[in-house]
Amino acid sequence: MKLRFICLVSFFFMHAANATIISEYAVSRPDGSDIDYYLAHQVIESESDTLLLILQGSDCNSVLHIDSILTDYKNVWPQADILLIEKYGINKKLNYSANAERADCPEKYIQHDSPQQRVEDIKRVLNNVRADDKYSNLIVLGGSEGAVAANLASAQIDGISATVSFNGGGRKFIDDVVHSIKKSASSVAEAEASIAGFKAFSTHIINHNSKDIEVSGHGYKWWNQMLSIDQLEVLNNVNTPLLVVQGGRDLSVSPQKVDEMIFDLKESGKGNIDYLRYENLDHVFDSPDGTNMRKEITIDINTWLKSKIDNPW
Numbered sequence: 001m002k003l004r005f006i007c008l009v010s011f012f013f014m015h016a017a018n019a020t021i022i023s024e025y026a027v028s029r030p031d032g033s034d035i036d037y038y039l040a041h042q043v044i045e046s047e048s049d050t051l052l053l054i055l056q057g058s059d060c061n062s063v064l065h066i067d068s069i070l071t072d073y074k075n076v077w078p079q080a081d082i083l084l085i086e087k088y089g090i091n092k093k094l095n096y097s098a099n100a101e102r103a104d105c106p107e108k109y110i111q112h113d114s115p116q117q118r119v120e121d122i123k124r125v126l127n128n129v130r131a132d133d134k135y136s137n138l139i140v141l142g143g144s145e146g147a148v149a150a151n152l153a154s155a156q157i158d159g160i161s162a163t164v165s166f167n168g169g170g171r172k173f174i175d176d177v178v179h180s181i182k183k184s185a186s187s188v189a190e191a192e193a194s195i196a197g198f199k200a201f202s203t204h205i206i207n208h209n210s211k212d213i214e215v216s217g218h219g220y221k222w223w224n225q226m227l228s229i230d231q232l233e234v235l236n237n238v239n240t241p242l243l244v245v246q247g248g249r250d251l252s253v254s255p256q257k258v259d260e261m262i263f264d265l266k267e268s269g270k271g272n273i274d275y276l277r278y279e280n281l282d283h284v285f286d287s288p289d290g291t292n293m294r295k296e297i298t299i300d301i302n303t304w305l306k307s308k309i310d311n312p313w
Helices: 067-069 107-112 115-129 145-156 175-184 190-208 220-228 229-235 255-269 293-309
Strands: 010-015 018-028 034-042 052-056 082-084 137-141 162-166 241-247 273-278
Touching: 018 115, 034 115, 052 145, 067 082, 082 115, 115 145, 115 220, 115 273, 137 145, 137 273, 145 162, 145 229, 162 293, 175 190, 175 220, 175 255, 190 220, 241 255, 241 293, 255 273, 273 293
Parallel strands: 052 082, 052 137, 137 162, 162 241, 241 273
Antiparallel strands: 010 018, 018 034, 034 082
């Protein structure tokens, strides 16, 4: 297996009184394609013994262009070094777009991106980043699809100290899609027709290899895996501390199905999994009046992490 390490560039991000230096690297996959990844360090005198891996959601964007990562989510453990990993086919040259079905999304991303591909990339990158045993703690945080990837990684990768997955949905993805359709439809009839169409699509994806399909900015591998994953089974295989965070007004995934999954986990005796539910917050942690509560959420997550990880300061 050939591994290629490239320190391409170091650059600075300034936010408030804090400076962050970000170094860019690449490592090869078995098929020869590159995984671009970044290590962000706070400009402080002492080195951090904690690595914080932050996983973005399902959008076709460079992870470096997700503003909330380096403004808010890094503060779940403020002195950690931050690891960011690009998805298959994406690098920082891709300009940010809020359009889920953007026309310039790389074809390689459409063909190859999937939750398990992200986990395989995480494994490969972590093998390099943790090779010198610099980091005694590894925290994984992911939201939306990134929460699914975080859960999968925590079930498959050794050495994770704690995981936080937020607004990642319940046991089955199809339930979350049905919830989203019901919340966005203009009528009961429209909802019923859309749900019937999606269920037919789901059945086709599960039972047929439709490699050329592209729906809502994703290809066959992504849809097949998302519709096949049982998050209850995944979380039952996680034995390290894990916090599930869910907004009660989430229109993208079903808060009720998350509640049910957590209940089933508790009933099965999974004492390592905790749950924080914010009744009045939506998928991006906005309150009904439009106020974003990410900063408050990160404080709560930090409090939880301190109860699970030895506090170094």
